Amino acid sequence: GDSVTQMEGPVTLSEEACLTINCTYTATGYPSLFWYVQYPGEGLQLLLKATKADDKGSNKGFEATYRKETTSFHLEKGSVQVSDSAVYFCALRNSGGYQKVTFGTGTKLQVIP
Amino acid sequence: SAVISQKPSRDICQRGTSLTIQCQVDSQVTMMFWYRQQPGQSLTLIATANQGSEATYESGFVIDKFPISRPNLTFSTLTVSNMSPEDSSIYLCSTITDGRNTEAFFGQGTRLTVV
Numbered sequence: 001g002d003s004v005t006q007m008e009g010p011v012t013l014s015e016e017a018c019l020t021i022n023c024t025y026t027a028t029g030y031p032s033l034f035w036y037v038q039y040p041g042e043g044l045q046l047l048l049k050a051t052k053a054d055d056k057g058s059n060k061g062f063e064a065t066y067r068k069e070t071t072s073f074h075l076e077k078g079s080v081q082v083s084d085s086a087v088y089f090c091a092l093r094n095s096g097g098y099q100k101v102t103f104g105t106g107t108k109l110q111v112i113p
Numbered sequence: 114s115a116v117i118s119q120k121p122s123r124d125i126c127q128r129g130t131s132l133t134i135q136c137q138v139d140s141q142v143t144m145m146f147w148y149r150q151q152p153g154q155s156l157t158l159i160a161t162a163n164q165g166s167e168a169t170y171e172s173g174f175v176i177d178k179f180p181i182s183r184p185n186l187t188f189s190t191l192t193v194s195n196m197s198p199e200d201s202s203i204y205l206c207s208t209i210t211d212g213r214n215t216e217a218f219f220g221q222g223t224r225l226t227v228v
Binding site: 032034041042043044045046049089091093100101103104105106 | 156158205
């Protein structure tokens with residue numbers, strides 16, 4: 001079945017540091033890939049997405065590129081802010097008949113001033 | 114896109130009682146999903162609810178414990194029955210709009226504490 005593996009947290013960074021959160025996936029077919037963010041006490045919000053190989057999703061300074069050859073979708077940001085502190089989930093949605101979303105375990109990011 | 118209104122946002126319940134969580138979507142959608150997020154954990158799919166048919170439950174979840182209703186294309190409820198402290202979690206409803214490659218949309222979640 002489909003699965004998503006992302007790096008363990010928590011990740012603690014100083015403000016303006018570079019961020020990379022690794023995500024790899026296993027899926028049949030051609031899934032769409034997503035990063036969701038969950039701020040403290042809130043639900044999940046879509047951060048960015050990519051629907052085919054070599055697509056780059058971007059939003060709020062975050063980027064991720066759909067790499068089919070390495071089955072990866074790593075999240076990157078060049079300069080994090082305290083307001084980026086949240087839990088980040090990598091996810092995929094397969095193009096097959098049962099279109100549920102499969103989530104990774106989540107990575108907690110804490111940015112300190 | 115889809116906007117989901119979920120309520121209640123939080124509740125504290127006595128063990129042995131039941132709580133019904135409601136989700137209202139601002140458009141008609143075919144599939145709705147219910148997830149559980151235990152403290153510090155990822156999302157676990159409980160069941161998929163399609164209008165006009167029985168919900169499909171994932172391994173480890175049963176209808177007697179988590180009955181689901183889906184009376185129309187914009188509304189669903191999840192009941193957590195005969196609650197115990199182990200049911201303390203965040204419960205989230207979700208949907209996907211029709212069409213390939215679209216993302217899932219989520220309600221704000223219900224934070225349930227069972228005492």
